[in-house]
Amino acid sequence: MATKTATDTRERILEAAAALLAAEGRDGLSTRAVSAAAGVQPPALYRLFGDKDGLLDAVAAYGFDEYLTSKRALGSTGDAVEDLRRGWDLHIEFGLSRPEFYVLMYGDARPGRTSPAAREAEAMLRSIVERVAEAGRLRVSVERAARLVHATGMGVVLSLIATPEEDRDAELSQTARETVLARILTGTEEQAGSELPERAIALRAGLEGTTALTEAERVLMAEWLDRIANA
Amino acid sequence: MATKTATDTRERILEAAAALLAAEGRDGLSTRAVSAAAGVQPPALYRLFGDKDGLLDAVAAYGFDEYLTSKRALGSTGDAVEDLRRGWDLHIEFGLSRPEFYVLMYGDARPGRTSPAAREAEAMLRSIVERVAEAGRLRVSVERAARLVHATGMGVVLSLIATPEEDRDAELSQTARETVLARILTGTEEQAGSELPERAIALRAGLEGTTALTEAERVLMAEWLDRIANA
DNA sequence: TGAATCAACGTATCACCGATACCGAACGAG
């Protein structure tokens, strides 16, 4: 009972660091300040997080997860498109209500590097977009849609954060959201066939017109589509 | 002649700092490294720039201006909309070719604060958007249009910078650009959109579950479906 | 021309930072 495990001190450090970040901003997050606030010696940080960057990554992920669970936002409405909207709004809310954490996640962009928390957010986004694709509502590839949504959303948040609160455009987020959705979503509400064979049949029907495939590829694909349709 | 004026040493410091930033990244920009590279004593930096943040701001603005003049990009084509497109592309080019400078301009977002270089870029954008409005091509207010373009463009650049070079979507910038332009400009006919990509995407989303194809066939088909989806 | 004044310069240093070497204690294995 109440044994001081390693995960305990890890949690305590992250908690103290998060409080420090919210209170004094990013510059307040020195290894000494964090270790003092957590009642731990400085070397402990390096044993647990390896590096100061490791600590910052962990703090960002901690703040992000904490926000998500506080919102109990993992639920699904059943409508994938509606879930995508809610995911967008939740993302913007998080960025504006905890700007220091958000900048920690996305602001320190070094070429080719992504923070674990950002990767986590991206994975969530991708899974929603995939469900939109399964519902037949997507007009571009999952990959492109996810990237477009992600880039735009991040730009909106960082741009709003950089704008003094009284000068912000309150509708910028919604405008951007609907602009992007209009680009990646199909207009029709009708389902494109929930079962795989139906989708294969629908694609097979229009395959002749495409220029994206060579003749040989088209022939082979038609064969495969038939296999799926008849499975 | 050849007297060492204050602006001379200022220029020399910025030049050395810019070279240092490009060579060693942001962490290489210590006051000592900069002053040593410029052949100046550390206190000189504080006399000229007041602060380390002041130095960073000046370096960002220096790199931005240098890029602009190197591109001689201030010319106008006469068509305001075309100028807006060129401005977008130039912005993205700058961010990708000098990521360290770009992150210096936009990445260190602290709540309510904007770097002078970013303000300069915003002013340029706004003047172009105003010309678009004068040409009667704008569908939303200058204010909102400029903010939407700015936020989206910044998001695209930061997102691309954070993505390893080989994983980047080469068309993300154009897609985002045309998406935003379609929203803020008049007279842009929305593309009809063939139904074929949608069907390909719907099928792609459920492809994992099929047993009608072998693993190898599925991989190849996924590739072709992506081609159709992004056509 | 010469001296007085003041701003710019360079030395030296401060407090603090990220990171780590090293030692001693606690604990488990034999």
Add this chain to the structure above:
DNA sequence: CTCGTTCGGTATCGGTGATACGTTGATTCA
């Protein structure tokens, strides 16, 4: 009980942003 190993704490290293202060050099005025 003893030995070895692992882990936490002390002390410290090199480096950083920032600045106080004595000195020098140029400018200005008599």
